[in-house]
Amino acid sequence: MAVADLRADEGEGALGAEAEKSKLQKHFGRADIFFFLVCTLVGIDGLGTLATKGGEGFTWLVVCVLLFAVPSAALLAELGAAFPDEGGPYVWVRMAFGRLVGAINNVFYWVTNPVWMGGTLVGTALGGLMTFFHHGQAFSTTFQYVFALAFIWAGVLFAVLSFRVGKWIATIGALARFALLGLFSVLVVAYGFVHGFHGPSAGSYAPSFSGFVVLVPLILFSLVGFELPSAAGEEMEDAKRDVPAGIAKSILATGLLYGLPVLGILLVLPEQQASGLAGFPDAVRQALTVFGGTVTTAADGTTAVTLTAFSTAVGYVLGILVVVVAFTSGLTWIMGSDRTLAVSCYDGAGPRALGRFSERFGTPLRVNVLSGVISTLVFVAANTITSGDAGKFFTVALALAVSTTLISYLGIFPAAWVLRRRLPDAPRPYRAPAIGLLTVVSTAWIVFCTVQILFPGLGDGWFTADFRADGWAFSERWTYLFVELVPLLVFTALAVAFWAVGRREVRAASQLQAQPQHAG
Template sequence: MASAAGTTGETAGALERSKLQRHFGRLDIFFFLVCTLVGIDGLGTLATVGGQGFTWTLICVALFAVPSAMLLAELGAALPDEGGPYVWVRAAFGHLAGAVNNFFYWVTNPVWMGGTLVGTALGGLITFYNGGEEYSRAASYVFAAVFIWAGVLFAVLSFRVGKWIATIGAIARFVLLGLFSVVVVLYGAEHGFHGPSLGEYAPTFSGLVALVPLILFSLVGFELPSAAGEEMEDAERDVPAGIAKSVVATALLYGLPVLGILLVLPTDQATGLTGFPDAVKQALTVFGGTVETSADGTVVATLSGAGLWAGYVMGALVAVVAFTSGLTWIMGSDRTLAVSCYDGAGPRALGTFSARFGTPVRVNVLSGVMSSVVFVAVTEITSGSIAKFFGVALGLAISTTLISYLGIFPAAWKLRRSRPELRRPYRAPALGLLTVVSTGWILFCTVQLLFPGLGDDWFGEDYRPDGWEHAERWTYLLTEFVPLVLFVAIAVAFWAVGRREARAAVAAPRHEEVEPVR
């Protein structure tokens, strides 16, 4: 027998789903996934420990991206409901688990948008437009406000518009990373390649701890289009096909640029904030400019002529890629939060879709507010240092993201047993093994994000983020741990409010009958 709260959720869900608009085809899903999965905010960090950044990327693609993609392809084809990731976890483990897991899934993206992505875009502009000098705090605030709220505006628009922004973002990735790969070859032909020795490509434990959480963060998101499952034209066929193609594209668009950074930029000069833009700038000197080595060994590239104009274009592309990364995640995760709220796992006021746009406008605005708060908070904590800001924001975004997959990945295995009657157009092979492997990676990385280097040298030089000192490890832990505790508390509160509102709606007397729409 269905619970009263569940019945109310189904009624509310039917009302909100009637506002959805189908605009999402197979090619749209592919471009959306490329835009979702391929970011540049972590490329510089992957090069900070030498050649093993490239090695660990290949390992994670084979042993994490492929297994997890198979799990998510089965879920997306079998349960193509709006709010996919929330629906899967709730169906497998119940409303409370679904509510908490989904809040982490959602909150990651305002944190990422207002943190790392703003920092990445600023890093590109600093490198190509401001001579490598950081902008003032006031200028950073103005830029962040435009960056965040332009994203909110596009998220409010329907998928009819939003999918084209994602397509532009995907094309920008192909252009930026493709051109960089070509320019690296030209630069190497002219100046020679100066990458790490062959032995430096060997994977190590320090590389595992320092890089794998970031790599996994870069390789999750195959499920995101399923957040708009009922806005797809044919989810059962298009989701598995789109995921399969995006795995290949993601491997190429990550592997080649990381290798390019290693071949162009000295390892000890690569940074998380500007490592990729610095490598691009140095390579672009083949079109005009100079590369000099200062007394302290720092390589400084100066662009001129055609190289300068090429730098302006590449800097703009860096900002576009960062912006569209956040936009696609906001578009998807905001839908999952809205679905959970009309399903009784959050405040009903947030579980509404616009009849005009078919989008969760209230949650979109909430994401903008949260992103703005994150930017202000982290900026003040780090005293306006963009480099330190980048490290804190990236660590928090990674931890909240990976935690949400502790519920999503096991859902496929659980539902295979509890819901055997479901039609599964795609069935993942060796489901139990895929679940253990995918979830195991997430568990290990979650611990290491909170305690970098635990088991070897907690917060040692090889493990701590850029800009931090060993004496600041407790401060770093608090910046990561306190928000996680706060997010759990908010998620449980959301769930409690949603259940109370659902019960109240059932208990309320009905004085009027609503005339059916004719």
């Protein structure tokens, strides 16, 4: 079958695809793709968790980079270079498996991001502000809601603007990551020279099943997204050359930006202090004592940090960088995934009304607004369900975002192998080696981790102390499952409904075109 036949499957264009594509603006070059990928891949919401698990966290990070990030990136580099269509991740799955599978997979791919924006990322930004500006104390409910609304809807505003503007926000976000994580790495080394280098024992680096269950889903969540720039494939200046090059550079940058801070925490902070960290901002605050301040550790491993005026001022700067990093993480994902949903809708896998791009900005305005509404609802719902408990709020939102994200790759990764077999003669500027093996390995990681997110510890001790999320008791395991599983079922039903609406609209448009035209 020819490439054109698969791209035109079931009447693409009947709902105005060409009209919408004519609104797209080319502003996406090779450097932009690299910075966009760094901004997409490197977050800080999981760094503290990796460090609290001792050397094992670093071991699993290295294993996942080598045996998951590299294989999956190779698959996505081939897809992005060979099929540089707008809405790439959706188009690849639809070409490989059909419009219904594409619709379901794409809703999971898209909905992850408003869930993540309104849940984990708001929580991370608030955590950074609390740590550096509020002495670790919770803000009032009113402040939390005002901040969350500003955070979410500022993201929507920037997503509405064209890539000509949005790419610079992503570049600022990438530079903020280099500044924040680079400075932190320097700080922990300086802290080590002042207080001595400790480091966990060699045995703590040995991997375990409990560490796999707790850490690997979070690590995989941090290492997916190499395909996201391809959501704007037809807004790139030269996707066939730039996508593989950008992905190759971003793998190295991502590994270093994650690995060096985690290794620094492990080698510098005493094991008892590292295990008492509540998150990355806590580690930064503790390292800031090299500029002046003290750290006291209680018997339970929790620490109390007192900073001088100068170290507090430096902390303010780093706290702002934490907010910028969290904000731009959500923004890049919203910019990409909103495009995939809009493309699926004008392709007939969703309501045509959501498949419209702005004439002025060349962006999917309606989907951008919808993402903002969902983010707001997620923040309100998660905050209500957990009764304002920040710990439970964070773990619930993060687990849901991780599960929806990983599920979407069950369609994306196999698409590379399927399209290689169905379209062997399609031009491929980059060809992934041993594509069958890479597909099996990448997909197997996703399947196992998805199961473990829903049933932590299944096969050893479901929801026992070694596996359950922080802040949850064994007696709450069914509540946890309910909070995670029900949204997944709702998202699946939403995807099927989108597909049904889109299918009906395609048929109606086809029948209208088939009617004979009479002269007036």
